[in-house]
Amino acid sequence: MFETERTSRTIAFYFDFMSPYAYLGSVGIERLAATHGYEVDWRPMLLGVSVIKVMGLKGVADTPLKRDYVRRDLVRCARYLDIPFARATDEPMTSLPAARVFVWLNEQDNSVARAFARAVFRAQWAEATDMSSPEAIASLAGSLGIDANETVAAMADERVKRRLREYVEASISLGVFGAPTFLIGSEMFWGVDRLPMIERWLETGGW
């Protein structure tokens, strides 16, 4: 195996656990990557920073018309992509505890971090379990064999919080503003609806 070759076949995947479209995108991009021999590099971002602070917009839950459309569109997209979907509530999820644990795990073993991220997305958006609280996150981590006490400590660790801010700042510097966002080389794709275009890009090398 050539390390440099493997590295060039990487799709960077920017996600926020609070986004159900990012959940659909996570399943979709892992399918595409598996089919085409790519690795997925999971990178947390925070919509609260990009959408509200940097772009000066509102969240979908606070936006008339779009709020109603999205509620219906999500269910339809999930069925279209054949991905399990069930939401607990219309209240926005708080993704900071989960994002911090992801960052902490990713420094130790990125395959464990990815397994954790998949489990959080599945619990939140396929099993209708609110994963906003540190308690829910610690319990989920425990079920994956990750020490629950260490998980609780990581969520409160200033170094971990700072590391997450660095991830978020890096995403903004690259121009990432929404979730899911996919980066193939320097080519950026925003939205789960870009998956067919990404597939064509992987097949053809771009246009």
Place this chain on the structure above:
Amino acid sequence: MFETERTSRTIAFYFDFMSPYAYLGSVGIERLAATHGYEVDWRPMLLGVSVIKVMGLKGVADTPLKRDYVRRDLVRCARYLDIPFARATDEPMTSLPAARVFVWLNEQDNSVARAFARAVFRAQWAEATDMSSPEAIASLAGSLGIDANETVAAMADERVKRRLREYVEASISLGVFGAPTFLIGSEMFWGVDRLPMIERWLETGGW
């Protein structure tokens, strides 16, 4: 021909001439409709009303990060869909004159109105000609065999202006907020990237 049958095979297409994605959507939906035996019912809306007044957001041109992404994404989408694309300027187009003429023509002959709308979209987004001014619109109408003096009068006609406002209010009442938006029965699809999903919907009758 059975009028009722033809009517039920109609896709409502909501557009604003200022939206390049609506231009791409207009070409895409007419292709899909032709393949699947549907009619396209062109209905003007105004993003300045839905996005800014009703949703309380900003236009893309005023939104950091997204502005840069969209500039690149548009060219990529146009190539992906094999649709000619060339923009005159990054300044937003003013679509009121063209929308008013569309409304005026649509009351007389909707096939003439559709031909006019296609020509405006093509000039603005494939031939890089700014179609913001009444003069540009009157000249284009003249080239299609529509009386240029009557066109100028229609753009200033209070009754036509009121009729456009009624179209816009009707679109908001239905929950239409973006362009392009497609309505199949009561099923709403927003965005040019929903064309593959619409195609599946037409083939299967929905899910």
